[in-house]
Each structure stands twice: as structure tokens, then as C-alpha cells.
Amino acid sequence: MIDDTPQVNRRRLLAGSGVLGSAAVSFWALDRSRRPGENDNMAGRLFFSSPDGKVTISLAATDSGVSCTVDYEGHTVVEDGLIGLRSSGTVGGGDLRVNRIRRVTDNWESIWGANRNHNITSTEVDLTVDADRQPYRLVFRIATSGVGFRYLSLSDTDNRVVAKEQTSLRLADPVQAWYPNRLGTRIKNQSDLSEIEAASTPLTVALGQENKSLFLTLHEARLVNAGCFRAEGVNDTTVSLIHPVESQQTLPTPWRVLLFGSEPGDLLDSDFLLSLNDVPKDDFSWVSPGRAFWDWRCRGYVADDERFSLSADSLRSLIDAANRHGIEYVTVDAGWYGNERDPDADPRGPDLEIDLPSLVEYARDRDVRLIAYLNDLAFRTYGIEPILETLVDWDIAGVKHGFVDGDSRETVDFVHELLDATAQHELLYVPHEAYKPTGVRRTYPHLLSREYVQSLGDGPANSHAPPGYFTMVPFVNMIGGPLDATPGFFDLHNATERDTIGGAIQSTIVGQLARCVVVHTGISHFPDHPDVYESHPILFDFLKNLPPVGWDQSLVCDGEIGEHVCIARRSGQEWFVGALTNENAREQRIELDFLEPNRRYKARLYQDGDNAHYRHNQIASESTRMKVHRGDTLDVEMQPGGGFAAHLLTDHM
Template structure:
């Protein structure tokens, strides 16, 4: 409680494993909560409530325990425990609902239309934090007291080596997307955005990787409406026509037209890759209002491509700019794309306020679902907040600094920060997986990639996405058959995922089990070289052939990007694999069961 105020009512809610505790008290002037993990207070008494026309009067509270299982259409794993303890506090003017899971807690307000909420996050000490920063590198590491002004979620916090938190929101039905305001010189953050109908979420993990593996954000969203069938949703790897533009191989020059598209389809069909993404300008200049998304540009070539790809079992994504989406009837456009046989819509450059963009995003997602189309939002999208549970066709979005995008190139430390910040919100379209590390001749940003070829392959597995879009041409992948085999083995939906180890801004090691029961492990580091010992405790019983791709001894993201070595081992559960990561480098391990 706040100093000098008497407690009228109180309730304590613990996580199912009893390691997390939320204490809620009604004082003379307000309601406050505090958060303790493993006996250590991480959030001091903080105000919770609304600036409502009716004062909150604690009438009663009721406790509830829920234990069930969510089986997503696709996701990080095939089955997700959904267990929590919940309290509903009736305050006459409105109600406060709080849920506590083993990996965090969330609260929301019900039954009031106040414009302003009073929610605070008053951290117990001057912790270190990182924040989403649009299509730029993340803000941080930054001490809480040094933060000044508005910060965007996800806000990831390191209290100490055993206590990590992240602030975000879930199930944003309406209102302005979450913004946080720091009170400079203090450890107190408040909600700066206008009143929204959403959950306020605090993720918790004893390591940052445990937050990466969490499903709390999705679990706070409702299941799909009854009668909606999403069995047609097929996640997987995709090739892309934007970054191939200008590349040359064996006398052929790639561009964004039918001959290049057919080559990409042929490559996809031969390498267990699901789809091809067509990017901007296929129906005319994307920002021109005269570009008709149903009749303009290369429409005849697209129709030929759709027929060609369908015969090969490859799906085609179609790009749609906000100008075309709003100048022409959106429902007709999306319906037509579905009837043509497209598999997805990549929607770019949405305009409007954050609140307007969220509403329009919901409309597009619903229209795509009704027409059996996947959807990917690019260019400053509304942050993910667990939509993939309600709308499994919402497979990814560019809620990150996309690699080599818009003439900005991120550094190795950018990647190993974003996976612990942006990726906590949901699936990301980061476009990793370059194999031509020089990118000479490309029309868009022909800049050398500040990474190693091994790290590029590793990133395709590490980044969680329902559509993993790889950016290079077939001939370049075919030069590196072991790397191509690793990427092709990323068959979704994942049976299981686990972040084995890592630290924010330093490195990450990720393991995923494919739909055909292969295990894949990938590691990536920042600008520092490191040697990692990876325990194989994720494996099932039996023996596995491990194909290990690691940076060469002379590899370096600044000077020697393409040096790598391939080796094989026979391994089993409980053993360890040691890999070398060059500066800016990575490692990939493909584990195929033999016994």
C-alpha cells in the first residue's frame, strides 16, 4: 500500500506454481498492486485503475483457477498449457480482472468507458531496459531512471541475472495501442496512450529465453469464432521477388516479372518451400491512385504465374499497398485475390493514427480469413498482440528493423536484441537468410551484409514467423547445399520450440522440432566471437545424425563473411555439441534420427 494510507480490502493471487505473487490493496484513495517473483519484489506498490466518472468502491472479489490446453493451428509448439489463477474485483463503477500465470500476469478493466487509465509500473529498482523503436535498432540498454518521455512496447527489463520482465499488451480490441511514459529520474512508468480495451501484460522469466518461449500474449486472446475453419492455414518458408531484383546468375538477370517468378517457383518446388511473395508494383506504381490492384500493371503475367505455381504446388502471395487498398473497394480486391488462387496478402504502408491502423488491420485480417488468405503487415504496422490465436491467418508482420530494408542495415547486436524485445510480441517478418553476402547489382540497397553466411541461415530458424521469407536467388542457395538443406528442413508447424540459452544483446541459441520430427538448432552472436556448448536435452531417446554448420576459423562479419565448415556427428539425448561463432556469426545444427 502507499505510505500513510489504510487498507480497506486486499487480495493476493499466486501463479499455479506458487513462484509469482500479486498483492492488491484498496487504500483510502486508490487501488494498488505489487509483484513478487521467487520472494523478490520486482514491482513496488503501483496504482491500478481508471480515471472514471464513478469512483472505484471495492465491493467483492472472486477467485478462480483455470487449467486447460490450447492446441494452435500453428505456433511455437503443438500443445500449449493454459493454466492460471484469476481474481475479479468488483468496484461498482467498473471491474478489475487479474490473471497470474507461471510466466507472468495480466490485468484489464471491464465495464467502464473512461478516456484515461491510471495504470503504473513502479519498478523496485533502477533496472536496465530495452524498447521497440520502429524500423530502427531498439532503444537500450538504458537504465530506467535515464528514460525520458514516451517509450513503445515491447519494453524488456533485466532486473538481475535471474529475473527478467517485459511489458506489453494483449487482445487490443479497440482504442489506442499501448504507449508507456517514463517519469524521468524515477523507476515509475505510466500508460500514456488513451483508454483501450486490452490486457496489460507483464511477462516474467528467470532467463530472457523463457519469455521468448512464452505464450501468455496469445493465451489472453480469444479462440476463433465458432464456425470459422482455419485448417487451410499452412505456415512455412517463402521465397521473395523484392531482393532478387537486379541479381545476375549464369547469364540470367533477375527482375520482378514472369520469367524470374517462374524460376523462383521451380526452385521452391524442388526444395520443400511453400510459397513465393510478390512485392510492390506488380499492379503498377504502388503509391499511384491510378494503379488498379485488380487490373493494372503486370496483371496478365500474374494470372499466368498463379496457374503455373498452382500446377507445381506453390502458393503465391500478392502485395497490396494502402493506397490501392483504400482507393479501390477493399472487400472486392481481397475476395478476387482469393478467387484467383492466391495464398496470402502482404499489406504495406498503412496510413492513419495508431488507433485507425489497428481498426483497419482488424478489417483486413478478417477479410483475408473469409477468403482463405494469409496476411503479412509491413511498413510500420500495429504491434502484434496475440492475434494469431483468434486469427491464425495473421502469420507475420514487420514489427522490427527488417534486414537490409529501406537502405538501413542492422548490425549483429541489433538482431540479438530484437529477438528478446520485438519477438516477444509475436511473429516477425525480418527477411533473414541472405547467402550472397555482397548483394552486388541489387536494385534495392546493394549493400554488403554485416553478418556471416552461417549466421544468416541461423536467423531464419531463430526468428519466429508463420512465413519465413528468405531473400536471395536460387543459384546462390544452390552453391551452399548444406545451408539450403537446413533452411528447407524448417517444416512447419513446429512441434516444439525452446530457447536453450542467451542474453539480451549478446547471443541466442534456439531449438525447434519440425513437423516431420527433425530437430533444428541455431545460434547467433553479436559482434563478439564466442564458443558455445549446446546441451542436447531437447532430444527424444535414440541416436541422431547431427550435421553441424559453423563459422570457419577465419570468419568475421567485417572481413570474411562466407567462411564456414560442415561436420557430422552421431549424438543422443544428454550429450553436448560445441560450436564456434565468429564475430557477427552463427551456427546451425540439423538433427535427423537414425535409431
Template sequence: MFSPDKTKHVVVGLENDSIYYSFFNNKIPVIQKSLMGIELNEMAWKGLSVTEVKKDASRTQWEPLWGTQQSYPDYYNALTVKLKDKNSNTYTLLLRMYNEGLAFKYEFEIAEKSSLTLKNELTEFNMANHSKSWVLAHPWGKKYKKNMQVSQIKKVSLPLLSKSEKGHYIFITEAGLYNYGSLHLSANPNGSLSAEIVGDVKLKPEFKSPWRVVMVADAPAYFVEHSYLIQNLNPPSKIKNTSWIKPGISTWDWRARGAKEDGFEYQLNTESMLRFIDKTSELGLPYFMIDAGWYGAEHEKASNPLTTIPEIDLPRISKRAKEKNVGLWLYVNRVAFEAFDTDTLLAKYKAWGVVGIKLGFLREQNQTGVALLQHVLEKCADYELMLDCHEAVIPSGIERTWPHFLTREYNHSFMDGGYVASPVDHTITPFLNNVAGPIDVTPGFFDIDKMKARTYVKSELKSTIIAQAAMCVTYFSPLLCLPDIPEAYQRKPDVFEFIKGLPLSYDASKVLIGDIEKTYVVARRKDTTWWIGGVTNEKGGEIEFPLEFLGEGNYEATIFLDGKHTTWDKNREEFTKENSIVHANETLKLNIAPGGGVCIKLELK
């Protein structure tokens, strides 16, 4: 079966009682002959015969409620292969060939069983001539390893990005993850990667697996620009009235705790929350998020999320938020959802005027964790509450079906512990984690030189103020949680206004420089205004890119760069600002500081 543009094709065959597939790009093998299938404890994947082969096609497009572009093309050719085993049980392979890549999944019906148990998923990815890979070495997507040989890969989380000896790139992930464990990969002795599903999996007699996705391109920037493929493999939105789902920027109290400002110290108390709300309103931002601790120790089952600690008067806080037209987000640990009735919790929060929930420490990548996330997600939809999930399972495009699921922390954001992301990390993560879906990186520190004195900041930030602002563009998320105190943004209004103007949902997105491990520059447009963000590794250097994407007309350019003597570990808060008029026939040439960034706003005049 060929892709709509005829550049890619897949071959599926039954051989020696096993199903195999091979995937080609321009007739060059991308995935060599690899196994497919699912084994159950109740029955083996044996005695197979093909009973039906059907081909189909679809040429549609759809508009997301929020996203990286105004509409997403959904063009594919489909192949359905029906199989029967020696006991007349029926299995179905569903394959779709897109211009962007291949997707396939499994379905089966076992009539005489009330429940089934997964023994093994047989899926393999035999990548042809691959020399190096970037993989996630932590189940929450927090840490990556680069330059991995395929033979070294063991129980890695998805996505996986790999480069072949011939120069093309492969991106492997999953889509539509429901009622199943997350897919991890390990190397086989024969050089292929095999599926390892996290934890035990109980299945119903009628079952549909998640999609397995393989994209191929000449450069990793392609995956960033075509990441909508993962959403395409999910059903349309189940929420009819979406008026309450609104992308936006939120202030956030967690990293502020311990900050001192004009004799005032931000703490976990009512006065700090009221001050945050007042300042959020002054800044003109729509949301404020209260993080862990407001109802007690977050990991303790004895902590009652229907009450508050004595230092927190939540009714008073929510009243002030309503008066100031600031939407309130609340952190709730997974322990609370396991120990208390979800309807009771969410009804209480809705009565308090809360607009969104941050689900913390989901942690488990198994079927139980996936099911809990889905349960909370569906209940939040019932109560019209948006959701942000931390320590989450892999993004798999389910935000198309549930657009109130704005973002998740499937990444190593600016953490509390000893590890802090290095500049090079931010030239890799957009090509890996962020392709799978929106991620909550929490960039935007301004008081970089003073932040280590705070309660939940234990290491120096390896970044600059302009790199921090640029990441608000380079990382895509429709919910942007700013980590600093409001006063820090008021002290640097020019850079803050750049961030504040970001719509967080765009009509178009284009990677201008996608040099993984070196430099990443992306442009995003809403109406006639473009926002450009760029970051570089520890070396920095000169960059240039043409402005031909602008089209006709004169554009007023506002350009922010780090200071002349700024690096990721020195003079981090210094920056410059300049204005000019630019046209589509020009090429911008800029110098980015080591570990620094660039922010550009282009307005049509």
C-alpha cells in the first residue's frame, strides 16, 4: 500500500505462521522485515490464515480548537487485513499510510472469553542501517540519552528519534493510548527493536490497541512541523460545548515560594495567593495556579483535598480571583483521586470557581496509570475543568478527543532537584518529547540571579533571560505556566510584553533552523503577526535565516538578544532590544549568546 503522494509504501505478508511488515521511503527500506501481532495468555497467535484484505482511502482536514496551525490535513490510504486462527478467533490489522509516515494497530474479537490477559506484543521495528538514536531514559520522559547504538537500547520510553547511516531520520511513537500500558522498546540480538508493554494488561474480548507510528524524513524539523499526524490517529472531540476551554498564560506559586520582595516573602499562605492574584490581574494574564501543599502533604492519604491547611483560606482566594477576573488552577495529587470520590472533589472545586486541575505524580506508565488519567480526564470534562498532568504518560494525541487536556509534563522541566537542563537539552527536546504533543516545560524565569534562594529551587539555572522567553515559543503548549514572581515580570516589561502577546494557538508554524544539538529556531503566526523564538547550545554563534515566509508587505521587527557579555552562566539577565522594518526578501543574520536565545516579533504594518 502506497502513501497518497506515492513516496512511501508498506508491504504486509503472512509467512511461516507469522505476520511481517516492511516500510519503504522512495523505495529505500526504512523498517526492514519486522514482526507484527499480539499474543494472549488465553490463546497463541498461531494457525493464522488471511480471510479478507480491504483497501480504503480518506482525504479530509480538520480544525483543532487550539494547535500549531489552523487546520490539519488528514490524508491517508488504509489497508485492513483480517485473520483467523485455528480456533476461528478473528484478528484485524489496521494500517494507514500517510504522506508523513506509517501507522498500524490491532483489533480482535474473542467471543467465548469474558476477559483476556496480554502475554506479549510482538511488534518489532527493524530499522535499516541506523547509527545513532536519541531515546528517553526515564518513564516520565524526563531524561534523554543521545548517540545511542540500536544494540544498546533497553526499555526506553517513546518517542524515539534515530538517524540512519544514509542520513534520513526515523521517529517512532504511539497514538491513541487508551486501556493499555505504555509502549517501551528494547533491542533484540538480531538488531531490531521489540515492543515491551509496561505492566500487566487486562483486555476485554473486543479490543483495539493503540496505534504504532513510524515517521521518516530527511531532517528532524519535518517531525515538528507534521506532528499533527499523532492527533489525526485519534477520534474527533467528544466535547460539544468548548467555550470554557481557553489557552492562556498562568502565573504559578511553586517556584515563587521563599522569594522576598520589598519586605514581603512569598509563602504557602492566603496573603501570598491574594498578592499573586492581584499582580496577575495587573499583568493582564488570565490564570493563576496554586501548587502542592494547600490541603496538606500531597503524597499522604490522610491529607483531605476537600479541606485546606489553616494557612490557606481558599474561599477567600477564589472570591478575589473572581473579582479580578483571574481563572484559578489547583494542584491535586493522584493520591487524592485514588482515596476520594472524583465527583465529590471536582464538584467542590467547581463550586470554588476553579477553572483547571493540575494532576500531580500520575507516575505509573502501566494500564492502571493510563486508566486513572482517562478517568480524571473524562470527569473534568463533565465539570468543565481544564487539565494539566505532571509525571504523565506519553502524549499520544488524545487531546484531539479531549481538547481540555491542555498540556502535560512529559519532559525534564525546570526541576526542584539537583539536575537542571543544559542549553543543549533545549535543542533536542523539541525534536523528541514535544513532537508527541504539548509539554509543560515551565520556562520564563526572569530573576535568574536570585532564584536559588527560593524554597523549591536547588540549582542554578543554566540559561539566560532571552533564552527563557524564547522557550515560550520554541516549546509548544497551549497552557504556559510562568515560574517567576509577578514583580520580576514588571521589572522587565519589554521582554514580558513579548511573552504576554503569545496567543499559544497558531495559524501556522515553521522551523527556520532545526540543527539538533546545536540550534533550534521556530516561527509561529497568528493572523498577520509572527513570533520567532530561538535557542542554542553552550557554544552559541551566528545564525541566519531568510524571511521569505512573511509574504508581501512591510513588517516591524522587534528583536531581543542577550547582552554582549552574556552566557548561560554569566550576566544572564542582560539583554538588548532593537526595532527595524523588514521584508520577505531579506535574510536575518544574528549572533546568539552561548546558551542564550533570540525573540522576534514581526507585525505587518
């Protein structure tokens, strides 16, 4: 719902303030020298706030661009940042003119996701920057949990090339920053912003010397017709936005987004970034998220002198296990159409290593559907439409798109071409080795996940993410959306014997359960062989009970970036809890205040064994049952690199 205010011009703004629907949107005129408690350097600024007044921005025109200051709950988070565009032959400065102010209320229900229902109300401010010769529009959205802004042209026919975006944000008292590499497989942290070089985002920053009192994430939303921006440290308090040289930027740009919170979990709990993406254009009622057995990490597993391999017999055994345990999908990874890096390997056939059409029929008879892996090279060699038409003829359920690589505009455009085509053919889509998620899954609900994370078992020996990595992921990589991290591996002592695992997996077995809750995804790839799961029936029950259709509600119970995290998720009347620690043992108190009042719950708890450790004795675990109510607390002990998991159901007895 959108409430429009009348058009207002600069002269009218000098009168003072305006009212938007039932909520006041405050602004102070250019000729008002100060607000209460402000000094003279606030003269000549425009002020706008979120509908609830928690977030305020102030803007002023300067010779080099638009000066922007952002306050969150009375604390300055961005101080005299500079935003604006520089087109060819055009300087960045210019006067500001307010075109329109309106309140935007965005309510929607997701087909699947971390939360079912969403409600974001924001103030939208539409301005014109009268830059020399080439004016442009600057549009802000200001909500309780963040600020977004983007650059637009004055007319639909103006698709100018932007020579330079001069967005530079001076943060107030930054203490520490965390950011991923381009593929999300590593997370760096810096106490000096000047050390940041061409960092991918989300970039999460702790502000305030005392107890890291505020948190901010810099990211982007609605990444369409553009390459990914990166963050570059200018000095110890300032970051600027830069773009890959090969990425031509045109108008409109994606949204540049700042999320705010008093705790790290506030950043993840916010739906603001998701709301800045377009609503779906088509009917996506056919989309069915779920769980999948996955052949890639099973390869090399040996039982009863039988070695699991890329073969029809091995894959049929995986399909049989999926049917036996009610798992919706089986994902067939690389090699089924030959060497994925060979341009002569045609996934349409006829010379296939695996007769995939026959496997589809075998799976269909057992109520299981197949997801097929395809390397980026195949799509670029044989074309998107010819390949997808073949997969549809075979009745494949979805596509895992490997080695997307790159974050240029060309790569983003190619992925969007695939998003449109897979949507048209009603195929699920999961890109790997992909650029960052930016909330575009709202527009394309069949985009179930992406590998902007260190996937379990990838990489050379001893390079895998340590336990502390997964206590950072929720507050960095996952801010943009679901991640295909493929946790849930049980055979931790023998992982390196598999053909496709490069080194030891640094986790306890309960930590693997917890990661399946903490790391959100629309397709839960269970990476181990069914025999291993069946040898741990109590632990496997937890995985099988994970809801295939997504979550109704998610919340961060507690978390400290790089130290520990606890997340609770609800499906119907069932709750799942996952908690992780870094390389240190930790006692965690979990308050069950998220449960419904006046209900009793049956809880199944999964904890690390007394001597469990992520490098040795990884399998040691304990499982207990108890009855709990709202207001109870769970005091749990997590061993080094371990975790805690719980499944809570309403007790009707």
C-alpha cells in the first residue's frame, strides 16, 4: 500500500514539516539554522525519518555531491557521508529538490523462506539532484531497521552510462568489520577500515567503543542490470563503493542498503533488504522447496565391498533411500553428461555417462524427483533454452548451476536470463560458485539457495572453514539470503576417504545438526551416504523432521560475531533450535520465551558428548527428552567446534 503526499517544491519545503497519512514524516527547511540540541553546522540541511522516528537522515547539497548523515535511535551511524553520481563530463554536486514524499507499506506472504509473513513500512523520499547538465533522481527508503537509496534517471528513455558513483560513507566510531571474499568462502575481519580492499558485501561493522553498542551492514538489493559493487576502505572510518572495471553501470542502479541493529541478530531478523526487491511477476505456486540426498559427497563411500560411484546402480540406491525416508529430491552432480569442463560434453545427449531419463522414471515411480547439475560451460556452449527444454522433456525438477563465477554485469545478466528461463519452464534453480545474494529470491521464489559460503568438504586439505566461520556466516553472508552450505555430514572420522572431500571437516556431529538450523536454505542437501545416517537413527530423525516447505518464523536468540550464535525457527507449532560455538567450549543459556504461552512442549535435545571436539572424538553426542514451557531456560554446554540442537513439539496430552 502506498500513501502519496502531494508534489512539494523547494519553496514549500521552507515552511517546515509535512504529514504523511497518519504518521508524521519530519523535515526541517533549508533556512532553519538548527534543531533543538544541534549546533550551527546543521544549517542548510533537509531531515527525513522513518514512520516510527527511529531512523533519521539529513541531506545537504554540496559542490561535490550530496552530504548524508544517518541516525539510528538517536545515535549517529553515518556522519557526513557523500553520495551522488558522476556522469561523463558532469561534476557530482548540485541543488536538491524534493519531488515527493510518501509512506510505503509492504505486506506479503512468502511461498517459503525464513519467515512466512512480512510487514515493512517505510518513508520514501524522491529527490532531484540538479547536477550540471545531467540531473538525476535520488530515491530513499527509510524504515525502522535500515535505509536504502538508489539513483534513477528523470525519464524512462534516459539510460545513461554512469562514469563513476561517488558513494562514500563515513561511519561513526567503527570498531571492527567483517566481510566475505567474492565467493563467500572466507570471511575477513578488520579493526581498521583503511585495510579493506575491494571487499565483497555484506560488510558488517560494529560501532561504538563500549561493548560494540551498534551494528551496521552495508549491502545492495535488487541487483539487476548491474555488476556487484565492492567496498573499499578510504581511511580508518570511511568506505566507498567501487565497481569492477568491466561492469558498465546504467540507471537505475540497484538499491544501496544500510541495515542497523543494537545486536547482530537484528541485522538478520530484518526483512527490509528483501522488501526492496520486486514482487514476483509470475505464478510461482509450483515451487516446492525440500530436502535432497546428494551423490557428490557420497562418492567413494564403501560398505560391504561396494563403492559408491557415479553409476546407475549407486544413484538408484540413493533414490531408494530417499523414498524410504520421505526425502523429496536426489541431486545428481557433475559427470553425468561427461567431463563438465569439456566443451564437447553435451548434456542433451546422446552420449551421456548416465542415462538420466531412465533414472527420472525410476525416481518418479518412487515419489522422488531429480535435480541435475550443469556446469556454466554447458549453458554457454549449447544455449540455455535447448538445454532447459531437454530437461523439461525428461521431467527434471531443477538445475544446480555450477561455476557461475564472476560478479560483473555480464555474469549477473546471464544469471537473470537463467532465472527467467527456469521460471518459465518451472524448474528450481540453485547457482554454485556464485556472486552474493541480494534478496532477489523475492522476485524469483524458485531460486532456492546459492553457494555464497564455504560448502562442506570443498577445497584442498586443511583449508575448510573452522568452526568460528559458521558463527560469522549468519551475520555476514546470510544477510543477503539463503545459502547452500550443505551441512549434515555424520561420517566425520572418515571424511577424507571420500573422493570429493579435500580435508577434515571441522565440526562435531551435533554441530552438523545445528548448522542445518542456523544456515537457512530452500534446499537442504544432506551430504552423507544413507547408510551412515541409518547408523545414527536418533540424530537422523532430527534431519528428517526438518520441514521441507520452509519456516513460518525465525529469530536470532543470541549471537556474537565470530564467537557463538543461536537461532530458533518455527514450522506450524514445531520449533527447531540450533546453536553453534567457535573453537572454544561454551555454556549457552537459551531462553524459551519464543514459545506460545499456556502450552506444554515435548523437547528432544541433542548435545555434544562430554569429551567431544571438532578435531577428535567428533561423534560423541547425547540426546535427552524433557517437557518445557514458555519462560523456561535451557542451560547447555557446547564443546569446542560443537553445538546444540533441539526439536520442540506441542504436547497435547
